[in-house]
Amino acid sequence: MAMTMAEKILARASEARSLAAGEYVTATADRIMAHEAFGACARTLLQLGITRLFDPDRVVVILDHYFPAPTPAAAGIHRVVRQLAERFGIRHFLSHAGICHQVLSEWGYILPGHLVLGTDSHSTTYGAFGAGGTGIGLTEMSYVLATGELWMQVPPTIRFELVGEQSVGLMSKDIVLHIAGAFGTEVAQYRAIEFAGPVADRMSIASRMTMSNMGVELGAKFAFFVADEQTLAYLRERTDERLALFGPDPDATYAGVHEVDVNDLEPQVACPHNPGDVKPVSQVGDVGVDQAFLGSCTNGRLEDLAVAAQILKGRKVHPGTRFLITPASQQVYLEATAAGYIEVLLEAGAHITPAACGACPGAHMGVLGTGEVCISSTNRNFRGRMGSPEADIYLGSPATVAAAAVAGRIVDPREFWTETTLS
Amino acid sequence: MENIIRGRVWKFGHNVDTDVMAPWSSLGQPWEERRKLVFHIRPEFVEQVRSGDIIVAGRNWGCGSSREHAPENLKRLGIAVVVAESFGRIYFRNSVAMAFPNIVCPGVHDAFDEGDEMELDLATAQVRNLTRGVELQGHPYASEMLSILEKGGLLNVLRERLAGQSEK
Numbered sequence: 001m002a003m004t005m006a007e008k009i010l011a012r013a014s015e016a017r018s019l020a021a022g023e024y025v026t027a028t029a030d031r032i033m034a035h036e037a038f039g040a041c042a043r044t045l046l047q048l049g050i051t052r053l054f055d056p057d058r059v060v061v062i063l064d065h066y067f068p069a070p071t072p073a074a075a076g077i078h079r080v081v082r083q084l085a086e087r088f089g090i091r092h093f094l095s096h097a098g099i100c101h102q103v104l105s106e107w108g109y110i111l112p113g114h115l116v117l118g119t120d121s122h123s124t125t126y127g128a129f130g131a132g133g134t135g136i137g138l139t140e141m142s143y144v145l146a147t148g149e150l151w152m153q154v155p156p157t158i159r160f161e162l163v164g165e166q167s168v169g170l171m172s173k174d175i176v177l178h179i180a181g182a183f184g185t186e187v188a189q190y191r192a193i194e195f196a197g198p199v200a201d202r203m204s205i206a207s208r209m210t211m212s213n214m215g216v217e218l219g220a221k222f223a224f225f226v227a228d229e230q231t232l233a234y235l236r237e238r239t240d241e242r243l244a245l246f247g248p249d250p251d252a253t254y255a256g257v258h259e260v261d262v263n264d265l266e267p268q269v270a271c272p273h274n275p276g277d278v279k280p281v282s283q284v285g286d287v288g289v290d291q292a293f294l295g296s297c298t299n300g301r302l303e304d305l306a307v308a309a310q311i312l313k314g315r316k317v318h319p320g321t322r323f324l325i326t327p328a329s330q331q332v333y334l335e336a337t338a339a340g341y342i343e344v345l346l347e348a349g350a351h352i353t354p355a356a357c358g359a360c361p362g363a364h365m366g367v368l369g370t371g372e373v374c375i376s377s378t379n380r381n382f383r384g385r386m387g388s389p390e391a392d393i394y395l396g397s398p399a400t401v402a403a404a405a406v407a408g409r410i411v412d413p414r415e416f417w418t419e420t421t422l423s
Numbered sequence: 424m425e426n427i428i429r430g431r432v433w434k435f436g437h438n439v440d441t442d443v444m445a446p447w448s449s450l451g452q453p454w455e456e457r458r459k460l461v462f463h464i465r466p467e468f469v470e471q472v473r474s475g476d477i478i479v480a481g482r483n484w485g486c487g488s489s490r491e492h493a494p495e496n497l498k499r500l501g502i503a504v505v506v507a508e509s510f511g512r513i514y515f516r517n518s519v520a521m522a523f524p525n526i527v528c529p530g531v532h533d534a535f536d537e538g539d540e541m542e543l544d545l546a547t548a549q550v551r552n553l554t555r556g557v558e559l560q561g562h563p564y565a566s567e568m569l570s571i572l573e574k575g576g577l578l579n580v581l582r583e584r585l586a587g588q589s590e591k
Contacts, residue, residue, distance in 0.1 A: 044578065121488050121513055137491035137513065139517065143520075185483065186482060186483050276438075361447050380487060383464065384463060389446075389464070
């Protein structure tokens with residue numbers, strides 16, 4: 001029977017020959033990711049008398065949500081995680097290498113066709129590599145760490161065929177925000193997404209990661225791109241595992257197919273307080289910003305910092321605005337430094353923080369106060385997400401964030417980003 | 424687990440997210456501190472909610488994060504069940520794992536006003552508005568999820584599994 005990517009992954013993970021949407025399975029995870037949550041999960045297991053994990057080598061543990069520790073309590077949790085990771089024999093303990101999804105990807109831990117369960121909703125990011133990544137909570141993670149298994153329902157899949165030409169100044173973030181606005185944040189509720197079409201095929205790995213990351217904001221369980229030659233080339237530099245192209249069967253069954261034409265698409269902005277409240281940047285109105293934040297697992301990668309550096313080159317951050325940049329990983333930070341982007345950004349007046357989740361969930365390094373306005377390259381503008389419930393968060397592409405940092409207000413980034421600036 | 428739930432309704436709108444149910448600043452706090460921070464969109468709800476009350480909500484209740492403090496906080500506040508048009512799927516799974524019931528029921532948002540009395544049969548997902556005399560049919564839990572709920576959550580399933588292994 002012809003299968004979607006979700007059906008193939010769950011069939012393999014549950015040792016079924018074939019599966020169809022709606023069926024329930026017990027699936028075994030190929031890769032298990034836990035951030036600071038590992039501490040609570042491991043404690044739960046010890047309380048149950050469990051001293052050995054199903055397979056410690058499938059598990060990657062990382063400290064990213066509040067690194068470096070902003071409070072003594074946070075430092076205490078980090079200490080416990082370190083101790084318990086050692087006690088349970090976790091070899092892949094990545095300490096503070098950056099944000100989980102970026103680090104697992106750039107270290108070659110995510111392979112096409114694999115099922116990846118993580119204690120973070122943005123585990124859908126792994127779909128950019130043709131992996132079935134999805135987020136779970138502490139209780140389910142405790143169960144998975146002990147048994148390797150989890151019940152899952154096979155989701156129906158919807159396809160977005162991305163067609164047209166992506167013009168200069170338009171980033172993959174704009175496309176996925178456009179989808180959230182046009183189709184709603186429940187278009188993929190209880191479903192999987194496959195992003196396809198010529199625009200998806202041409203997109204960089206980093207840009208694909210942005211769209212898969214935002215899949216969860218569309219309700220999705222998984223948010224895939226096909227693993228193509230570009231994917232394999234990326235992974236070959238990072239792993240010795242055997243790699244193969246991975247995609248859906250040509251005649252797989254879809255719950256819906258939507259064409260998204262990116263021709264003439266304007267940069268998009270999600271307005272407070274929902275990622276689905278999306279407008280073209282020209283219709284957002286006159287919005288001054290106290291903070292511009294560039295970072296997160298959504299948009300803190302090298303190409304995002306490159307765009308910001310292009311826009312800030314020879315310009316200054318607006319005096320009424322603070323521009324905070326949090327690279328998604330130490331590796332990204334290093335590469336951005338080597339490429340000269342960090343120097344350009346510092347000269348322009350931006351502030352660079354250590355690589356971590358930071359301001360995105362309101363942990364630290366850029367928390368918003370009452371009455372403040374932030375334009376952010378992150379994934380969620382929920383009320384209170386980045387600090388005070390009385391702050392307004394707008395979501396945009398790295399280009400839109402960088403342009404706002406210069407202008408002090410939300411503007412069309414194409415004012416600062418033209419064909420010539422990028423050449 | 425009680426199959427028949429009866430209680431007073433609190434009504435919420437669409438897209439109430441996990442960050443509202445469990446703001447970052449509340450995570451890791453003792454309950455008395457946490458209680459002051461959760462559901463900042465409706466302070467009177469936290470002040471006046473009683474054990475056994477029911478939440479009726481619109482679409483996408485619990486969208487957002489995988490933090491299971493969201494259903495945990497609702498449990499702590501004494502909410503017996505949430506009945507909504509639809510749910511964020513991670514929140515929904517986390518609730519099953521923690522044995523906190525949530526029922527999908529199309530039309531429920533318009534069928535209830537705040538303060539109405541609801542009676543709900545968890546096994547059949549039949550929803551009654553006792554105040555208005557209206558009956559709605561929700562989506563019953565699949566047997567796979569119902570069995571986890573009936574056992575009191577996924578950790579009890581794990582305990583059973585361990586006991587089974589040690590007997591072998």
